Amino acid sequence: MAPFLILISTLLITFLVLQAASSSYNTSSSSSLQQFLHCLANHHSSSGLKNTIYTANNNSFLTILHTLTYNHRFSAPTAPKPLAIVAARNESHVQGTILCAKEHGIQIRIRSGGHDCEGLSYVSDVPFIILDMFPFDSVLVDIANQTAWVQSGATLGALYYKIAKHTNLHAFPAGVCPNVGAGGHFSGGGYGNLMRKHGLSVDNIVDAKLVDVNGRIHDRKSMGEDLFWAIRGGGGASFGVILSWKIRLVPVTPRVTVFRVKRDIEKGATDVVYKWQMISAKLHEDVFIRAMFDVVNRTNNSNKTTVEVTFIGMFLGQTEGLMSLLNQSFPELGLVQSDCNEMPWINSTLYWYNYPTGTPIQTLVNAPKGPEQYYFKTMSDYVKKPIPKESLESIWDVMIKIERVRMEWNPYGGKMHEIPASETPFPHRSGNLFMIEYLTSWGEYGVNAVYLNISRFFYEYMAPYVSHAPREAFLNYRDVNIGANYPSNETRVVTAQSYGRKYFGGNLERLVYVKSKVDPDNFFRYEQSIPPLLR
Ligand SMILES: Cc1cc2nc3c(=O)[nH]c(=O)nc-3n(C[C@H](O)[C@H](O)[C@H](O)COP(=O)(O)OP(=O)(O)OC[C@H]3O[C@@H](n4cnc5c(N)ncnc54)[C@H](O)[C@@H]3O)c2cc1C
Ligand SMILES: *[C@@H]1O[C@H](CO)[C@@H](O)[C@H](O)[C@H]1NC(C)=O
Ligand SMILES: *[C@@H]1O[C@H](CO)[C@@H](O)[C@H](O)[C@H]1NC(C)=O
Ligand SMILES: *[C@@H]1O[C@H](CO)[C@@H](O)[C@H](O)[C@H]1NC(C)=O
Ligand SMILES: *[C@@H]1O[C@H](CO)[C@@H](O)[C@H](O)[C@H]1NC(C)=O
Numbered sequence: 001m002a003p004f005l006i007l008i009s010t011l012l013i014t015f016l017v018l019q020a021a022s023s024s025y026n027t028s029s030s031s032s033l034q035q036f037l038h039c040l041a042n043h044h045s046s047s048g049l050k051n052t053i054y055t056a057n058n059n060s061f062l063t064i065l066h067t068l069t070y071n072h073r074f075s076a077p078t079a080p081k082p083l084a085i086v087a088a089r090n091e092s093h094v095q096g097t098i099l100c101a102k103e104h105g106i107q108i109r110i111r112s113g114g115h116d117c118e119g120l121s122y123v124s125d126v127p128f129i130i131l132d133m134f135p136f137d138s139v140l141v142d143i144a145n146q147t148a149w150v151q152s153g154a155t156l157g158a159l160y161y162k163i164a165k166h167t168n169l170h171a172f173p174a175g176v177c178p179n180v181g182a183g184g185h186f187s188g189g190g191y192g193n194l195m196r197k198h199g200l201s202v203d204n205i206v207d208a209k210l211v212d213v214n215g216r217i218h219d220r221k222s223m224g225e226d227l228f229w230a231i232r233g234g235g236g237a238s239f240g241v242i243l244s245w246k247i248r249l250v251p252v253t254p255r256v257t258v259f260r261v262k263r264d265i266e267k268g269a270t271d272v273v274y275k276w277q278m279i280s281a282k283l284h285e286d287v288f289i290r291a292m293f294d295v296v297n298r299t300n301n302s303n304k305t306t307v308e309v310t311f312i313g314m315f316l317g318q319t320e321g322l323m324s325l326l327n328q329s330f331p332e333l334g335l336v337q338s339d340c341n342e343m344p345w346i347n348s349t350l351y352w353y354n355y356p357t358g359t360p361i362q363t364l365v366n367a368p369k370g371p372e373q374y375y376f377k378t379m380s381d382y383v384k385k386p387i388p389k390e391s392l393e394s395i396w397d398v399m400i401k402i403e404r405v406r407m408e409w410n411p412y413g414g415k416m417h418e419i420p421a422s423e424t425p426f427p428h429r430s431g432n433l434f435m436i437e438y439l440t441s442w443g444e445y446g447v448n449a450v451y452l453n454i455s456r457f458f459y460e461y462m463a464p465y466v467s468h469a470p471r472e473a474f475l476n477y478r479d480v481n482i483g484a485n486y487p488s489n490e491t492r493v494v495t496a497q498s499y500g501r502k503y504f505g506g507n508l509e510r511l512v513y514v515k516s517k518v519d520p521d522n523f524f525r526y527e528q529s530i531p532p533l534l535r
């Protein structure tokens with residue numbers, strides 16, 4: 001029996017999720033900041049600290065803090081601010097930050113791309129320092145070995161671009177949004193439109209460099225297989241600071257075929273969606289078809305509010321191959337040759353992100369950030385049996401009524417069903433038809449509660465159609481409410497047993513076991529981190 005199984009009964013650690021506190025800290029935290037800075041300068045910065053440390057006294061403090069803020073729910077003036085930001089430019093800065101923060105009892109938050117859906121990489125309710133990894137952004141492609149070393153601050157777009165500079169015959173399976181960071185994305189799983197053929201990002205990682213709680217730098221060999229397993233899907237920030245990942249590139253055809261078609265629910269789209277549920281996880285693994293659901297106002301003379309269904313697809317091959325495949329197994333979609341666009345894989349990454357044809361591929365490297373006032377809440381679900389047609393229609397009715405929720409349905413199957421659930425901490429493998437991403441977004445300040453309520457209402461509404469006991473969730477679409485009582489309760493107690501089970505299923509015990517070995521004093525912690533062994 002593996003030792004971690006013995007720990008099941010000790011999983012009763014609880015975390016208090018407090019309401020956001022005030023943005024200023026007391027003298028005790030300001031003196032611990034001084035001690036921290038002193039420690040960093042004196043002991044751990046052989047390479048110098050130039051352009052590295054930002055405190056509230058630096059003019060660019062807020063700029064640095066919010067350049068990588070994607071969810072403006074967490075950039076309000078009242079949001080808790082860090083005591084300092086350490087923009088690590090050298091491994092020694094990472095080591096020093098860990099050791100000095102530990103010595104002076106300050107929490108750290110580790111940030112790479114800043115896309116955490118709940119802002120947990122840059123907001124905390126206790127005094128904290130941000131360890132910012134954005135300067136660690138190199139990508140070294142070794143095309144002969146079909147691998148690359150990717151530093152955690154590199155974005156997915158930069159990774160894709162650098163692969164394409166070497167070859168149009170290779171790719172990497174990861175997310176669609178070019179600004180997402182490799183640090184958080186890979187350590188939380190990492191899925192995209194290559195997932196049915198090649199699995200997740202974590203299924204294609206072969207080595208990593210990490211700084212542990214004692215400031216030591218490890219590679220796969222010296223960290224050992226348990227820790228290397230844990231950081232591939234268990235969330236990196238419970239275990240250490242990931243400096244870089246070694247990834248295995250995957251082969252792609254010189255040209256892939258992509259399409260995007262819209263279907264009206266007034267003209268039978270519900271039937272198409274129903275068939276999609278039956279077929280999308282069973283199609284050949286070269287095909288990936290995502291279904292997206294948006295509430296829109298028709299602009300023609302009806303002005304009707306309705307749900308617009310968009311199918312966006314990618315096929316690892318050419319148009320004829322896709323047409324003959326879909327003609328046989330998904331004729332209901334009604335795809336025609338002229339819907340199809342052939343292009344190199346790198347161009348398809350722009351297409352999927354909705355860039356107009358002709359957008360230069362360099363755009364991937366520094367993709368525009370999007371609106372300044374963009375607030376959102378994301379949630380996820382797993383669907384194991386098709387939702388009946390009548391229920392689909394009721395779902396559309398509710399969406400139209402509440403207006404602010406959109407969904408993306410991502411098919412599983414293929415490689416996702418072949419990989420055992422315990423291979424990585426990410427447990428959602430065979431048995432799933434598709435994953436739902438819910439997104440509620442808004443652009444007005446001061447109305448968060450209204451939209452958070454709407455998003456939670458819809459999540460509760462969907463309960464009968466999705467996985468239960470546990471109601472599974474995807475770590476990268478982090479939701480601080482899962483596992484908590486609802487309606488929201490200011491002193492609700494959230495246990496690792498509840499959120500951990502939803503994110504990791506039966507892998508939770510092994511994650512706790514690894515945590516107990518590598519960080520028994522729980523230095524690397526946050527609202528939804530993995531707890532160590534209770535002693
Ligand atoms: C617009 C948008 C699109 C997205 N699209 C996809 C998608 O297509 N597929 C998908 O799988 N997910 C997607 N996500 C979710 C995304 O993958 C996660 O939010 C991911 O954690 C972001 O990584 P990051 O480095 O950008 O975020 P950060 O906010 O920097 O970090 C996220 C988490 O990882 C930790 N972390 C970051 N860097 C390190 C490190 N170096 N060492 C240890 N821990 C670290 C942080 O502390 C935090 O807990 C999307 C999110 C957004 C907002
Ligand atoms: C000041 O902050 C420290 C660190 O969080 C805390 O332990 C202490 O209780 C606070 N003191 C006061 C007076 O609030
Ligand atoms: C970090 O600093 C050390 C000591 O100055 C130096 O040897 C090393 O090359 C630096 N590393 C990086 C990645 O810059
Ligand atoms: C922040 O301000 C301090 C004090 O003026 C200065 O020493 C440091 O270089 C500044 N940091 C950055 C990154 O400019
Ligand atoms: C592959 O990588 C190894 C070790 O990094 C290197 O020694 C070898 O030359 C590489 N192989 C090829 C074919 O480039």
Ligand SMILES: *[C@@H]1O[C@H](CO)[C@@H](O)[C@H](O)[C@H]1NC(C)=O
Binds near residue numbers: 295296297305403
């Ligand atoms: C549709 O139009 C109504 C009335 O103008 C507006 O209130 C609503 O926000 C619009 N909905 C969408 C999804 O655009």
Ligand SMILES: *[C@@H]1O[C@H](CO)[C@@H](O)[C@H](O)[C@H]1NC(C)=O
Binds near residue numbers: 300302
């Ligand atoms: C409005 O446009 C939609 C989508 O193109 C179409 O389904 C609908 O029939 C149109 N309604 C009217 C009244 O023209």
Ligand SMILES: *[C@@H]1O[C@H](CO)[C@@H](O)[C@H](O)[C@H]1NC(C)=O
Binds near residue numbers: 301302303
């Ligand atoms: C539809 O909406 C437009 C813009 O709000 C408005 O000008 C038009 O009168 C509306 N048409 C109908 C039939 O309501």
Ligand SMILES: *[C@@H]1O[C@H](CO)[C@@H](O)[C@H](O)[C@H]1NC(C)=O
Binds near residue numbers: 320323324327
């Ligand atoms: C698929 O069906 C369409 C429409 O019926 C037809 O035009 C096309 O030739 C078919 N393609 C293949 C490869 O069978």
Ligand SMILES: *[C@@H]1O[C@H](CO)[C@@H](O)[C@H](O)[C@H]1NC(C)=O
Binds near residue numbers: 344360362
């Ligand atoms: C792909 O992108 C490149 C570089 O931006 C561009 O030159 C080429 O025309 C694009 N190809 C297609 C088929 O879109």
Ligand SMILES: *[C@@H]1O[C@H](CO)[C@@H](O)[C@H](O)[C@H]1NC(C)=O
Binds near residue numbers: 402453
């Ligand atoms: C929450 O949203 C639901 C659904 O829109 C609504 O019925 C309810 O009144 C809302 N509650 C609050 C407190 O806003």
Ligand SMILES: *[C@@H]1O[C@H](CO)[C@@H](O)[C@H](O)[C@H]1NC(C)=O
Binds near residue numbers: 489490492493
């Ligand atoms: C809030 O949650 C705590 C812990 O679960 C519970 O004891 C308390 O009764 C809840 N309060 C309300 C108002 O629901």
